[in-house]
Every structure is written in structure tokens, then in C-alpha cells.
Amino acid sequence: EAGVTQSPTHLIKTRGQQVTLRCSPISGHTSVYWYQQALGLGLQFLLWYDEGEERNRGNFPPRFSGRQFPNYSSELNVNALELEDSALYLCASRRGPSELFFGSGTQLSVL
């Protein structure tokens, strides 16, 4: 069974650009979570999607947005990139209140 997959693995952008990160959850998982982890810092909760709806949002500006598709895959969009957006972006999935599984992440560098 495939795990949580994220694409791309690495990304380099310049300030002001827009980026889209993708996540495919484990088959049967309906909840997708997005986290940001800046270098040397802890996990910061971004967004939680379940059954196609946004259920909760962390303390991030509106230029961070996303969606979940009918097949439960998800996209994270970041507009007007800033230098401090450079981080590892992690996606996780689970079905209901069960074990949480993470993908390998997308390393975003903003120059």
C-alpha cells in the first residue's frame, strides 16, 4: 500500500511568485493536514481538510490556501512568496481519529 506522497520534493522560487504543492493521502484516508517546518523550528499547523471541506486553519495569512479534491488529494497554494516562507512543507493523512501518517515533504526555498 502506498504511503502519503508529496510533490514536488524540492522547489526553488523567487519572492512574489506563487507555488502549488500537492499531496496524495493513503488510500481510504479522508483527512489531510498541512504543516510548515522552518529550519530548526517545530511543526506549525497550516490547514486541515476532511471530506472536501476545510475544518481548521492555523495562524497563517490568507495567502496560504488550499483545497481537497473528491479523491481526497489536496493542494496547498502560497501566493506572493516571502523569504520566510522557505521551509519544509509536510502533508499528513488519516481516517477519522486514527494513526497519522506523514509524507516526505516538499522543501521550498524562496530566494
Next chain:
Amino acid sequence: KQEVTQIPAALSVPEGENLVLNCSFTDSAIYNLQWFRQDPGKGLTSLLLIQSSQREQTSGRLNASLDKSSGRSTLYIAASQPGDSATYLCAVSGDNYGQNFVFGPGTRLSVLP
């Protein structure tokens, strides 16, 4: 608001030692608690999940305990190996938080050969 802390922040031990990592949470109304490890620049790998009704879980050299009433969990690693070097994070999930997870800051473990 749930808060999760982990002690110690960093730990360095010689190979072969048994060790204990600690996790504390402020609100005992949790649904489950999960331990993860993270290697530098990588995603998180699930180690153990403890449901709120359980007292402990074991997987190989790892044993995690949960004392919900006191808001504590410990991760015991037996006979540590250099390959165990990583950051270990605990996370709690509760219905009060819309099934959201709250993560601790992690314990950075170094096992020296």
C-alpha cells in the same frame, strides 16, 4: 488550549544505553497520543499510537506509556543504537480540537558509537 512540552530538549548517550523521553500535555481530554521520529530534512515516521483507553504500547525496542490523568507520556528506548539518532516528537489528538493534532517541540537524540 492544549499545550505539549517535551523534556529533555536534547540528549546524548553512548550506544547500548536504555533511555526515557518525556512528553507532557496540559489538557487530559485527549483521544490519543502518537510518537514520531524525524530525521533531518525528512518527514515524520510514526512509531507508536496510544489510544486514551490504553496504558502502553510496545514495538520492538520501543515502549510508550500513557498516564492521561497526570498528562504524561514516556517513550522508553531499550539498548539504544546509533541509528536511533533523530528527533522524537509526541502529538496529542482530542475531540476538543476538532481532531487536530498538537505537537510537542521534540527531543533531539544522539546515540554515540
